[in-house]
Amino acid sequence: MVYNFNAGPSILPTEVFEEAAVAVLNYDNSGLSILEYGHRTPAFEGIMQEARQLIKELMHLDDNHEVLFLHGGASTQFMQVPMNLLDVKDIAAYTDTGVWAAKAIKEAKLFGKPEVVCSSKEKGYTFLPKDFAVPNDCKYLHITTNNTIYGTQWQKIPVTSNSLIADMSSDILSRELDFNAFDLIYAGAQKNIGAAGVTIVVVNKNILGKIKRNIPTMMDYRNHIAEGSMLNTPPVFAVYTCMLTLRWLKKLGGVKAIEKINNEKAALLYAEIDRNNLFTGIVEKEDRSKMNVTFVMNDKNKEAAFLQFANDNNIIGIKGHRSAGGFRASLYNAMPLSSVKLLVDLMKEFERNN
Numbered sequence: 003m004v005y006n007f008n009a010g011p012s013i014l015p016t017e018v019f020e021e022a023a024v025a026v027l028n029y030d031n032s033g034l035s036i037l038e039y040g041h042r043t044p045a046f047e048g049i050m051q052e053a054r055q056l057i058k059e060l061m062h063l064d065d066n067h068e069v070l071f072l073h074g075g076a077s078t079q080f081m082q083v084p085m086n087l088l089d090v091k092d093i094a095a096y097t098d099t100g101v102w103a104a105k106a107i108k109e110a111k112l113f114g115k116p117e118v119v120c121s122s123k124e125k126g127y128t129f130l131p132k133d134f135a136v137p138n139d140c141k142y143l144h145i146t147t148n149n150t151i152y153g154t155q156w157q158k159i160p161v162t163s164n165s166l167i168a169d170m171s172s173d174i175l176s177r178e179l180d181f182n183a184f185d186l187i188y189a190g191a192q193k194n195i196g197a198a199g200v201t202i203v204v205v206n207k208n209i210l211g212k213i214k215r216n217i218p219t220m221m222d223y224r225n226h227i228a229e230g231s232m233l234n235t236p237p238v239f240a241v242y243t244c245m246l247t248l249r250w251l252k253k254l255g256g257v258k259a260i261e262k263i264n265n266e267k268a269a270l271l272y273a274e275i276d277r278n279n280l281f282t283g284i285v286e287k288e289d290r291s292k293m294n295v296t297f298v299m300n301d302k303n304k305e306a307a308f309l310q311f312a313n314d315n316n317i318i319g320i321k322g323h324r325s326a327g328g329f330r331a332s333l334y335n336a337m338p339l340s341s342v343k344l345l346v347d348l349m350k351e352f353e354r355n356n
């Protein structure tokens with residue numbers, strides 16, 4: 003047994019791995035692998051429909067919000083969002099709260115005028131700036147709800163009269179939010195929803211079609227909506243895996259139920275970081291992420307030994323991102339509380355022995 007704390011691609015529910023594995027060999031007793039299954043078959047159209055419907059249901063989305071499963075990762079959304087929503091002279095507000103946010107800003111410059119309304123870069127992205135103003139004439143405000151690398155998370159989503167757009171790659175469906183308050187949400191699936199290769203986009207269709215630019219067919223959200231997210235061959239296996247995870251989440255009791263567990267996991271690990279004399283959390287307490295917990299050792303020289311100790315006990319993926327250092331334990335939806343307990347026990351044991 004290996005305990006996978008990787009930031010992404012990451013752990014998924016065991017039953018999802020098992021069902022997906024069966025489907026690779028023989029999907030639904032069809033004699034065909036899901037990998038060779040036609041995307042225009044009624045069976046796959048059913049999978050796509052169910053996956054989209056489950057997102058709608060789990061997020062309590064209204065009828066203005068459409069759900070798409072697209073290619074290209076969250077990174078493609080960095081450009082697809084401004085391409086669809088900004089004319090060259092349009093201003094959009096961006097929050098510079100981490101490496102991913104900065105990448106979104108860079109791409110927006112290709113299509114409009116992103117204005118950085120706040121930044122925590124000077125302090126190594128270890129907090130979230132709260133008192134910033136968004137100019138009224140901005141087309142939208144873009145936030146990264148959870149900053150995967152540094153381990154910060156907006157515990158209160160900024161209130162704005164502007165259109166709100168969010169990169170939710172690393173905390174989508176992990177906590178209850180008013181998802182209808184967002185005009186566009188995007189998330190690479192490989193952190194909290196499924197296999198790499200597909201991106202979830204939730205978009206309020208009323209914000210589309212308001213600009214003059216000609217948009218390439220594959221980049222225009224409206225074409226994907228019109229075709230039920232089947233404009234071209236979707237990543238069949240990745241969508242199937244998402245559907246299985248979404249079914250699992252629904253069965254568990256939905257977002258409300260998983261949020262309770264996620265809170266418990268994060269509280270347990272942060273309590274140990276704060277109690278244990280060897281470790282210190284990296285970010286401001288009020289901005290701590292419940293998905294990616296980042297911490298360092300007070301004595302840097304012990305970090306390699308702790309990492310080795312964790313690895314020897316089958317805990318993998320806790321080395322921090324190279325730009326943040328230290329450690330990062332990712333506690334996505336599929337991570338059981340028992341695995342977090344194991345990590346905490348190891349931290350205690352390491353303290354006793356050092």
Ligand SMILES: *Cc1c(COP(=O)(O)O)cnc(C)c1O
Pocket residue numbers: 010074075076077078102146148149150169170171172190191193
């Ligand atoms: C992982 C991640 C991305 C990049 O996702 P890709 O699907 O690899 O493009 C973007 N934003 C955030 C917040 C992430 O965690």
